Amino acid sequence: MLETHRVSEPLETLEPVATPEDVIALAARVRAVHVSPLIQRYIVQIANATRVHPSVVLGMSPRAALALQRAARARPCSRAGTSSRLTTSRSWSIGHRPPPGAASDGRSRWQPCEGRSHEVLGQVPVPDLPTGRR
Numbered sequence: 001m002l003e004t005h006r007v008s009e010p011l012e013t014l015e016p017v018a019t020p021e022d023v024i025a026l027a028a029r030v031r032a033v034h035v036s037p038l039i040q041r042y043i044v045q046i047a048n049a050t051r052v053h054p055s056v057v058l059g060m061s062p063r064a065a066l067a068l069q070r071a072a073r074a075r076p077c078s079r080a081g082t083s084s085r086l087t088t089s090r091s092w093s094i095g096h097r098p099p100p101g102a103a104s105d106g107r108s109r110w111q112p113c114e115g116r117s118h119e120v121l122g123q124v125p126v127p128d129l130p131t132g133r134r
Contacts, residue, residue, distance in 0.1 A: 026077060029077045030070070030073050030074045030077050031073070033073040033074075033076055033077065035069055035072060035073055036129070038127045038129065039069075039072060039127065039129075040069065041127070042124070042126070042127050043065050043068050043069055043072075044065065045124045046060065046065075046068070046120075046121065046124050047059065047060040047062075047064065047065045049120050049121075049123050049124050050120050053119070053120050053123075055119070056120065
């Protein structure tokens, strides 16, 4: 990678994959996706579980819960899938924030929540959605 970047700048060869209008239209489609109160409760339960778990120093922030809801809304609009598979978006939104003053060089006792995400998520039952709403 170092050698490649020494010889050329990969960013100079990027081609656009969408127009600004495409992005605006996709954002509008995402905002139109309904998130049921059942799923919203599930997101809150996940956030609460990260805040009380004994191995997690600092749980999901309110912004992380909002990001998880956005990811759930975006999923049906993406090429990745046609269903709102919240379970595939849960882990990345949990472990994003270290506590204030946490050293990234290994000197602190801080362990990111992402290492515990499966443990935390296993404690929150996935809601049973009605047929046709998955």
